[in-house]
Amino acid sequence: MDRRKIVEKLEQVEQENLNTKPKRAVVAVYWILRLIVIGVMVMTIIHKNYESTFVCVLVLILFMLPRFVERNFRIELPSTLEIIILVFIFAAEILGELKSYFITYPHWDSMLHTTTGFISAAFGFALVDLLNRNKPQHFKLSPVFLALVAFCFSMTVGVLWEFFEFTCDQVMHTDMQKDYVVHEINSVSLNPDGLNTPIHVPIESVIVNGEDWTEKLDGYLDIGLIDTMKDLQVNCIGAIAFSVIGFFYVKHRGKGKVAAAFIPVVLNEPEAEKENDKEKQ
Numbered sequence: 544m545d546r547r548k549i550v551e552k553l554e555q556v557e558q559e560n561l562n563t564k565p566k567r568a569v570v571a572v573y574w575i576l577r578l579i580v581i582g583v584m585v586m587t588i589i590h591k592n593y594e595s596t597f598v599c600v601l602v603l604i605l606f607m608l609p610r611f612v613e614r615n616f617r618i619e620l621p622s623t624l625e626i627i628i629l630v631f632i633f634a635a636e637i638l639g640e641l642k643s644y645f646i647t648y649p650h651w652d653s654m655l656h657t658t659t660g661f662i663s664a665a666f667g668f669a670l671v672d673l674l675n676r677n678k679p680q681h682f683k684l685s686p687v688f689l690a691l692v693a694f695c696f697s698m699t700v701g702v703l704w705e706f707f708e709f710t711c712d713q714v715m716h717t718d719m720q721k722d723y724v725v726h727e728i729n730s731v732s733l734n735p736d737g738l739n740t741p742i743h744v745p746i747e748s749v750i751v752n753g754e755d756w757t758e759k760l761d762g763y764l765d766i767g768l769i770d771t772m773k774d775l776q777v778n779c780i781g782a783i784a785f786s787v788i789g790f791f792y793v794k795h796r797g798k799g800k801v802a803a804a805f806i807p808v809v810l811n812e813p814e815a816e817k818e819n820d821k822e823k824q
Contacts, residue, residue: 602632624662662805724765729742749763
């Protein structure tokens with residue numbers, strides 16, 4: 544290796560080290576949220592609520608995950624994406640679970656699932672785009688194809704999460720799939736003539752184990768189905784939103800600032816950079 548190559552290698556390593564240094568905004572958000580979680584954890588220990596203490600410990604570990612990925616897989620996460628991940632973990636576990644925001648604010652769960660759909664689409668998009676650019680002979684993938692892959696990847700993540708919620712509810716007797724009260728149903732099974740025509744039935748009274756629950760429920764209690772479909776619908780909205788952004792990002796090759804704020808970047812890809820420069824020329 545001649546002197547010029549050694550200098551280039553040193554410059555490359557130096558640039559990678561600069562890219563992997565913590566960003567000020569990310570560090571600030573990280574420590575603010577971390578201190579809040581530590582404070583909550585101390586309170587759970589004082590009140591001997593050790594289940595909540597475990598959740599706090601889990602959150603502190605998850606907070607370190609983005610930095611772990613960057614250091615060990617030589618991937619740079621944009622500051623915007625990293626901050627959203629940290630806030631998402633805090634909002635889901637501390638506010639959602641421990642502070643019962645999922646119950647207090649009905650749309651809290653929908654907001655988180657929409658965010659999940661958006662972020663998952665970003666990772667799916669980056670996965671295909673980065674793998675393609677790091678191939679010795681990479682193919683010029685269609686923007687429509689990349690957007691479709693991002694959408695499908697996000698929806699797959701959403702479906703797998705719903706499988707997880709259903710499994711926990713069935714095996715561990717949790718209530719991750721929240722119930723909804725249904726005030727009316729349309730069913731062909733209730734058609735007295737046996738025809739394939741749905742009969743509209745308003746729910747006027749509810750009796751559970753001989754006890755009248757009409758005033759408490761004011762309708763039929765759906766067990767998780769509506770919650771699952773609602774979660775997948777908002778996940779779909781988030782996935783579509785990023786897929787559209789990613790489409791224009793690829794179409795104009797890197798000029799989309801919004802998409803760039805969410806797409807992870809692989810450090811150490813000199814070959815891909817050279818080929819990209821040739822394409823621009």
